Amino acid sequence: MAARASADDVEGDHSTVADPKMEASQHAHDTQRHNAFAELMKPKPKSLSTHKNMDSRSARTTQHGRDGLRPYTVEPESFPDSRVVHYDDKFVVINDLFPKATVHLLILPRDSKKNVLRGQDAFEDAEFLADCRKMEAKVRIMVAAELRRRLGKYSAAEVPHRAAWDADPIPDVLPPGRDWKSEVMSGTHANPSMNHLHIHVLSRDMHSQCMKKTNHYQSFTTDFFIRMHEYPLADDDQRRDYGWFPKEMICWRCGKNFGNKMAKLKDHLEEEFEEWKRE
Amino acid sequence: MAARASADDVEGDHSTVADPKMEASQHAHDTQRHNAFAELMKPKPKSLSTHKNMDSRSARTTQHGRDGLRPYTVEPESFPDSRVVHYDDKFVVINDLFPKATVHLLILPRDSKKNVLRGQDAFEDAEFLADCRKMEAKVRIMVAAELRRRLGKYSAAEVPHRAAWDADPIPDVLPPGRDWKSEVMSGTHANPSMNHLHIHVLSRDMHSQCMKKTNHYQSFTTDFFIRMHEYPLADDDQRRDYGWFPKEMICWRCGKNFGNKMAKLKDHLEEEFEEWKRE
DNA sequence: TATTCCGATAGTGAC
DNA sequence: GTCACTATCGGAATGAG
Incomplete structure (x- = not known):
């Protein structure tokens, strides 16, 4: 690993972890008796325009439309540490600009011959695939470490670990x-909208302000998400030419079917996240 | 005509006629050179929630859902003059709560045997139809007078009339x-959503903040709008059981086809209105 | 074809 | 299945006491 490659550099721009003051205040509120009317009337958390809190260099990439990932592969050094987590001759690893989970990184191969292909085609090349797998293994560890850093304090499974750490x-x-690595998944979209090959490495919680639309959710929870371990694809794999999403959204954790009701699913994911992080 | 029956009482809650000070200021603005960028950037006029500026008695009727017109027929005296323009034993005439044109009145027959029928059925009764026609003739004159009061100052055809009026x-x-009566149309909807028979009498401009949706427009500009002079309907008239709107919206004035693009049509109606009132 | 609110759906533009 | 913006389309409720 090269310069900057430390899990502590991973800093989502849309962190969902509230600051300590907010949490304390929230807890005080929860212990009061709920006023049902106030509950009904309270404004839903605003869907904030995600662009606004972004470093300006990264924001500029969004003006390139489907080529928005290219600048990272060409000039990774021009981006702040908060965006580019690692780079070397072959790869750039970035925080996804619009993370769809608590931790969501992208591996961008820099080889301009390969990185304009979809995974289905690029990973036919065994050597290239092997290179990507090596980087993927490292990034999974980074994501797991970041999960521990962010969520460890909530986790029941971490109690003995924390206690030992505090012992003298x-x-x-x-x-x-807790085995955070088992909460991490990686792969590519069968039909990506961005022109440059990007391997998603992310926690499986699907809990994020940027998780807004049905296709956001389905793109990570259906077979549209081609896992790295599935490559190279069988010749007759249907996903070489993916058709349409299934329309029904299924909770990744409890299996409940939410149809096309994204707002309902979002509320539910909030609850699942609270339980999941406490495992 | 009975108490209150004066055109000057007609006062739309969503009048589009600016007060004199506003007009003067607007004119000063128009004579300046336009800044094209400012023009592009200016916020579109908000679609205001039409309920907010309504007298409370009228607002209450909206809670009755499809029976919202009944209170007017039962207790017209309980409404302010700004809403109920005229009433007698047989009819109540009101300003439409959500006018779809510059002037938009409703004639509500009070006979509770008749007024729960659709026009197609109620107007099979020749005597009832004759009564309604008589009232309709009066209300058309009221609407024409109100158009002259509101728009006369813009109209080229009114210039000689105004000059004579100012002469000494x-x-x-x-x-x-100007022959404002020819700009007035009257009729019923083939498939009304409100349970009580109501005859629309309105100017044909279709210019109003309340003109928001495709079906608003189509309900007055297609054969879904059954004109009073078409009653009684022929036995085999298809509109005795009306199916679906045509989907394409046609400008009532120039005939241009706007498909399903309501926003575009709205902008266009704004322009047509400016020309129309100046005729 | 009452309105309103919310949300799902669809197209575009960024280049 | 890039986002953001706008608008269209679709259902449910008719909204505290």
Whole structure:
């Protein structure tokens, strides 16, 4: 790994972790008796225009339309650390501008011969695929580490780990804590809208302000999301020419069917997230 | 005609006629050179929630859903003059709560045996139809008078009329001015959503903040709008059981086809209105 | 073809 | 299945006490 490659550099622009003051205040509110009318009348959290809080260099990439990922592959050094998590000769790893989960990175291969292909075609090349897998393995670890950093304090499975860490002296062998790597998934979209090959590596919670539309959700929770371990694709794999999304949205955690009701699903994902992070 | 029956009482809650100060200021603005950028950037006039500026008695009727017109027929005296333009034993005439043209009145027959029928059925009764025609003739004159009051100052055809009116002495015979009655149309909807029979009498401009949706427009500009002079309907008239609107919207004045593009049509109607009132 | 509110759906423009 | 913006289309309720 090269310069900047530290999990602590991973800093989502749309972090969903509230600051400590907010949490304390929220908790105080929850302990009051709820006023049902106030509950009904309270404004839904605004869908904020996600562009507004973005570093200006990254914001400029959005003006390139479907070629918006190219600037990262060509000139990664021009972006702030908060955006470009790692780069070397072959890859650039960035925080997704519009993360669809608590942690959501993209691996961008820099080879301009390969990176204009879809995964289905680019990964026919075994050597290229092997290179990508190596980077993917590293980035999965980064994502897992970032999950632990962000959510570890909520996790029941982390209690022995935290306790040992706080002990004096710190034991030689720490209890393992929660297996955050198992919460990470990676792959490409069968029919990406961005022209440059990008491997998504993200937590599976699907909890994010940027998770707004049906197709956002379906693109990570159906077979439209081609996992890295599925490559190279069988010759007759239907996803070499993907048709349409299934219309029904299924909760990734409990399996409940939400049809096309995105607003309802969003509320539900909020609840699932609270339980999931406490596992 | 009975109490209140004066054209000057007709006062739309959504009048599009600016007050004199506003007009003067607008004219000063028009004489300046336009800044094209400012023109592009200026916010579109908000679609205001039409309920907010309504007298409370009238606002209450909207809670009755499809029976919202009934209160007027039962208790017309409980409404302000700005709403109820005229009433007698047989009819109540009101300003439409959501006028779809510059002037838009409704004639509500009070006979509760008749007024729960659609026009197609109620007007099979020749005597009832004759009564309604008599009232319709009066209300058309009211609408024409109100058009003259509101738009006369813009109309080229009114110039001789206004000049004579301003002369000293006023001539014995005034030039006729614009024939506003020919701009008025009247009829019922083939498939009304409100349960009580209501005869629309309105100017044909289709220019109003309340003209928002495709079906608003189509309901007055297609054969869905059954003119009073078409009653009683022939036995085999298709509109005794009306199916669906045609989907394409046609400008009533120039015949241009706007497909389903209501926003575009609205902009266009704005322009047509400016020309029409100046005729 | 009452309105209003919300949300799902659809097209465009960025280049 | 890039986003953001606008507008169209579609259903449910008719909205505290």
